[in-house]
Amino acid sequence: MDKRGDTSIMMNSIIYIIIFILFFSLMFWFVGSYSNGSALWEDFYSKEIVRVINTAKPGEEFKIDVTPLAVVASRSGKPIKDIVSVDNVNNQIIVSTKLNSGVSFKFFNDVDIVDWFVESPSGSPDSTRFIFKVVEEQRSGLS
């Protein structure tokens, strides 16, 4: 009787361990496949675009290649035209590769960003560019 009881406890433990290993393996696979490096690219491009804006002078126009961002966004179903946006009221750039969330970063240069859009000439994520112009701050509630 006692020996059978011991075996039952050990078997239960082994089953628990197997279930937990399976669960965490599945969780790692899911998280790994879901992220696709999107957090890294969002963080990188928000800061690099802000770096360009911080060194820019009014009147300048920029075209920045954002292909890696567009590739990740297209995999998660995000429209390519919405991957980068500008908030002139709060002086921040918002980069997003997922449907409901993104990453923001502020620029200290007192300018406004106008005529900004994401261009994808071939319709596919390849050769996607973020185009914008830098002008004097207009203090007119641009968004």
Next chain:
Amino acid sequence: MVYRKGTLGSGLLYFVYFLMIALIVGGIYGGLIAYFGKGYDYREREANLLLQETKDCFADEGFFDLNTDLKEDLFFDKCGFNRNVLEDGNHMIYIKNKNNIEFSVGVADFRVKCFLNARTKNRDYPICVPYELDGNYILVGSSQNSKRVAA
């Protein structure tokens, strides 16, 4: 005899318990790193950029030669910095010119935090860049990190 066998089983369960704890903690940590990544540390680059712009502005506008206090409005107007961003709690500019006139905007506490050892690992702390020439001293710091927002 029976009692001693029970002790053995109970002891083995501790091993299982700790293994499960380790798996849960490891899983959560690994999941967070996999999902969010360690990120791109931009604080020093931003501080360098802010220092360069400040230095150029002070030289161009003759603020290094001031004998009276510099007004904040004049500073923001002439240097082209956005007031809301520099006063958002993540930036600091401190200047002491050769005439001992001091001027600062942003988080005053950064003058201490800039030199704490924790600043390299903890991204809530600022990374600062000092500059000194001809008796003029500038200290610029940034602790800005990207923020996750609804988009």
